Amino acid sequence: MNPLLAAVRGRLIVSCQAYPGEPMRDADTMCRVARSVSAGGAAGIRAQGLEDLRRIRAALDLPLIGLWKDGDGDVFITPTLEHALAVAGAGADIVALDGTARPRPDGRTLAQTVRAVRERTGRLVMADVSTYDEGVAAAGAGADLVGTTLAGYTPYSRGGPGPDLDLVARLSRDLPVPVIAEGRIHTPEQAAEAIRRGAHAVVVGTAITHPASITRWFAQAAAGAQRAGRSSGPSG
Numbered sequence: 001m002n003p004l005l006a007a008v009r010g011r012l013i014v015s016c017q018a019y020p021g022e023p024m025r026d027a028d029t030m031c032r033v034a035r036s037v038s039a040g041g042a043a044g045i046r047a048q049g050l051e052d053l054r055r056i057r058a059a060l061d062l063p064l065i066g067l068w069k070d071g072d073g074d075v076f077i078t079p080t081l082e083h084a085l086a087v088a089g090a091g092a093d094i095v096a097l098d099g100t101a102r103p104r105p106d107g108r109t110l111a112q113t114v115r116a117v118r119e120r121t122g123r124l125v126m127a128d129v130s131t132y133d134e135g136v137a138a139a140g141a142g143a144d145l146v147g148t149t150l151a152g153y154t155p156y157s158r159g160g161p162g163p164d165l166d167l168v169a170r171l172s173r174d175l176p177v178p179v180i181a182e183g184r185i186h187t188p189e190q191a192a193e194a195i196r197r198g199a200h201a202v203v204v205g206t207a208i209t210h211p212a213s214i215t216r217w218f219a220q221a222a223a224g225a226q227r228a229g230r231s232s233g234p235s236g
């Protein structure tokens with residue numbers, strides 16, 4: 001097995017990303033977040049954007065999955081070959097890209113893109129998919145890893161508040177390449193269950209590195225309890 005894949009086998013990879021306009025959308029901040037999750041035991045990092053990748057590459061020696069979210073079309077995770085080559089150039093060990101069958105902005109197929117990334121950079125390619133059929137097709141197109149990243153984020157895939165662990169299990173059982181469980185994994189128990197159901201590794205983002213979301217969960221829980229009524233206490 002490729003040493004990078006061996007290094008993350010059965011382990012946690014943490015996605016360190018902030019979104020446009022957010023206070024933490026800053027390469028230095030994301031690099032500090034990456035160093036913090038490394039201290040906590042992350043076996044790998046997933047990060048977005050060329051500057052974030054360069055900073056994290058320089059600071060940490062962990063396997064680095066890189067992507068570049070760009071454009072306002074349906075295909076926005078490393079949408080073209082040019083984006084993929086830039087992600088590799090910024091230091092990613094594994095280039096993550098949209099692995100769905102939807103048309104790509106540069107007109108290349110997934111298979112052509114994967115082949116070109118491999119030939120021109122030697123990096124591994126992770127295909128982010130949303131359904132079982134897309135996972136099968138992505139492995140057939142030559143992807144080195146398949147991630148469930150986009151499950152619930154295409155109009156035709158299954159969403160919901162939690163991860164699609166059935167998809168993880170089916171892909172892990174049937175694909176000849178490692179499957180990465182990613183997307184809406186919010187608890188340590190869900191992460192463990194993804195590994196138990198066959199995932200090669202598990203990627204957690206929001207629940208570890210996105211304070212606005214985590215705060216919202218707690219704030220809503222507190223407000224919900226308040227609305228439901230307190231059973232006792234001084235302010236009863």
Ligand SMILES: CC(=O)N[C@H](C=O)[C@@H](O)[C@H](O)[C@H](O)COP(=O)(O)O
Nearest residue numbers: 015149153183184185204205206207
């Ligand atoms: C759909 C999409 O754009 N997913 C992105 C892919 O890199 C990130 O925004 C997610 O945070 C990442 O996949 C990890 O998932 P979660 O944050 O749910 O643990």
